[in-house]
Amino acid sequence: MAEFVSHDPILSEFCAEVHRLQEFTERVETIIPIVCVGPLELCSSKLKLGLNVEIKAWVTLYCKHLQELYRSKMEEIFEFTDKQVRISLVSSIKYCLGCLQARLLL
Secondary structure, X not given: OHHHHHOOOOHHHHHHHHHHHHHHHHHHHOOOOEEEEOOEEEEOHHHHHHHHHHHHHHHHHHHHHHHHHHHHHHXXXXXXXXXXXXXXXXXXXXXXXXXXXXXXXX
């Protein structure tokens, strides 16, 4: 995960990574539940369960990182727009006061 995040991936790269993990899930589901090898019978249900749990943990990790990343970006945008609204409001008030002052001087 650290290696993936180190190159500052974009949203489509996160989507591709999650899609790749979903493909692994589909491949895990195709594993035959019981395999006979000579006189041995191998049960793969615990293997499948373990792999599915691990894949879900990775998807959760990617999604959590993505959520934190875009939450911080969204907060930056909110701060910027809030600042712009305040600047716009102050300049509007200055303009209105200037107009009122000009009217009073006439």
